[in-house]
Amino acid sequence: MKVEVFVPAHITGFFQIIEDSNPLKMGSRGAGVVINKGVRTKVKFSRSDKQRVIVDGVNDFITWKVLEILNESFELPSLKVYHELEVPIGCGFGVSGACALGTSLGISRLLELPLTVNGAASIAHRAEVELGTGLGDVIAELNGGICLRLREGAPGHGITDRIIHDPLYVVCKVFGELDTATVIKDPKSRDMINFIGSGMLKRLVSNPTPENFMGLSYEFAEKTKLLTRNVKEHFEIIEEEVIGASMAMLGDTIFALSKEPDTSLDNPIIAKIDSKGARFIQ
Amino acid sequence: MKVEVFVPAHITGFFQIIEDSNPLKMGSRGAGVVINKGVRTKVKFSRSDKQRVIVDGVNDFITWKVLEILNESFELPSLKVYHELEVPIGCGFGVSGACALGTSLGISRLLELPLTVNGAASIAHRAEVELGTGLGDVIAELNGGICLRLREGAPGHGITDRIIHDPLYVVCKVFGELDTATVIKDPKSRDMINFIGSGMLKRLVSNPTPENFMGLSYEFAEKTKLLTRNVKEHFEIIEEEVIGASMAMLGDTIFALSKEPDTSLDNPIIAKIDSKGARFIQ
Incomplete structure (x- = not known):
């Protein structure tokens, strides 16, 4: 058994x-x-x-x-x-x-x-x-x-x-670890996350598209200052190739939604959205 | 497109x-x-x-x-x-x-x-x-x-x-139509349905198994008097072969959960649970 x-x-x-x-x-x-x-x-x-x-x-x-x-x-x-x-x-x-x-x-x-x-x-x-x-x-x-x-x-x-969408690839590249517990238990990080994060859901529900989800995610990563240098650098490289890219919360990882599995990222993790x-x- | x-x-x-x-x-x-x-x-x-x-x-x-x-x-x-x-x-x-x-x-x-x-x-x-x-x-x-x-x-x-279960077949046989709107708009039927139906969910949540789901369903069909003669007769034929059987609400249709796709029903609809x-x- x-x-x-x-x-x-x-x-x-x-x-x-x-x-x-x-x-x-x-x-x-x-x-x-x-x-x-x-x-x-x-x-x-x-x-x-x-x-x-x-x-x-x-x-x-x-x-x-x-x-x-x-x-x-x-x-x-x-x-x-x-x-x-x-x-x-x-x-x-x-x-x-x-x-x-x-x-x-x-x-x-x-x-x-x-x-x-x-x-x-x-x-x-x-x-x-x-x-x-x-x-x-x-x-x-x-x-x-x-x-x-x-x-x-x-x-x-x-x-x-859930957002209604066409079939999409999720392309990721991992640079390193971040400790979720450390970030979400730190009062300063929490305040910043809650200040920036509140209101974003409403903006996504009123325009529920994959593009808007990725745009809001990058805005969140930037404004909370959680965005790592690795993710920022690679964002600039692949920005034009994909629907949108941002940082995985919480990891030193870039993820992108894309119509195609190929991007300029080396050794990426390539997956599809799982519905x-x-x-x-x- | x-x-x-x-x-x-x-x-x-x-x-x-x-x-x-x-x-x-x-x-x-x-x-x-x-x-x-x-x-x-x-x-x-x-x-x-x-x-x-x-x-x-x-x-x-x-x-x-x-x-x-x-x-x-x-x-x-x-x-x-x-x-x-x-x-x-x-x-x-x-x-x-x-x-x-x-x-x-x-x-x-x-x-x-x-x-x-x-x-x-x-x-x-x-x-x-x-x-x-x-x-x-x-x-x-x-x-x-x-x-x-x-x-x-x-x-x-x-x-x-949802109930957690092993993979199961759903075996059905249709005898005829029932008009949902007529039943759920009739005040007498509604009262009976609500009287019998209330409380059943709690009994299912406390013992969430496919067997109990089917047992409660048959009890509901009987006590509400919605059970048709066709379903009752065929229930007695297949009762021993399956995990449980009852009447589809609302149709003159018997449905059963079963480990095997084969039952004594003629020309059945055979499906699996879709998760x-x-x-x-x-």
Whole structure:
């Protein structure tokens, strides 16, 4: 018995942090794009007495956090959880959210826990909020598309929407990591992010196009001063070739929406927009 | 230039009607299953001066209603809208909702209207509510899965959830039509539906399994006295072979969830659960 889940990666373009003492109601509003590369999570029963989490050989806090939360309500048997990452961690692809969601959905199905999709996803969202690793990736990764997070929070509380678009490529290049928790826990960064981010959703809803999403994202990266030198330099190189480009929030990563897979970026990650969201493989 | 949309059919198992003077907030709560057969809608520009709607050769009120609502806000050019039905109309498959949603999504993309997915789907929901042809199919068809409609209304207002399940077949047999509008507009039927339907969602959320969904659905069909003789007779024949069976709300149609595609039903419609929801074909 084995369950496999694919959770697509999510790149945030702009956002705003909404505080709440309840982790299921805390989160971010904003917009991002979900891509057809992400995290494949396999969950199976383990013969050993120890719960085991393997993440491409790296120990993984978020997955343990999900197991800890599940253990509060259910007596979990010994399990193996294995994540295969198709995009790098710490670079703005929402990998922690994808690992968390893959784990909670996978275990729910394997053990036939009395959880709905929203229930399992809420555990993943709570794990993210409590560790400070993400605020809106889980709900976006569950839904897919160029995803607007209109109301913050876990699935069931948060409200999402999507932009209608022609098929598009998402072309990315990673320069390095940024620590999401450090940025979103720093009061000065938060104030700046919330000041710039608020109001952007309304501007996107009134003109819901991929071009406008990318334009607002770049404006957000510039005005919040989160824009890195690497992203700025490469933005100037590819600006003319693509529909729009900006910085992945939060990673030293440039991402662009484009009609064609080819750009001037060296060694890019090339994906398509994923409109389906998290799903079981068989 | 042509846009093609696939909208999966939705079979309601049980429901409850929630009134509101705002059609976007009116709708139904309940649960149903979305299947991988449905309606394929093609939208393209027409050379003729007349707007043209073709529905497998039959004139279609719901599609005209969507065009009428779109015309309130946008000056539509001459268009052709063509629906290809993979399931019968009037038999509890939510075909009117699928035609409405395919039309609004397709036209939004073809004309690059300033509408998000929720915005386009809201127009389809409003068309359904105003014609009385459906109350919750649009949001379910947009989301897919064994779909719980926890809060009524159009996408953006309504809240949905899904049951986590192994891959399953949906086996159906159609005996005849029922007129949804007649049933949901009759005060006596409404009272009975609401009396029986309220409380069922809570029972499903606390034990969210395909078995429980089907059990509650049959209980609903029996207690509301909507259960037809055809469905009752065939229920007794296939009960042992499947996970559960009940009557499609609203059609003289039996539907069953099953691990295998084969049952004792003659000339069945055999589908799988569709977890992706409405989508553009390229």
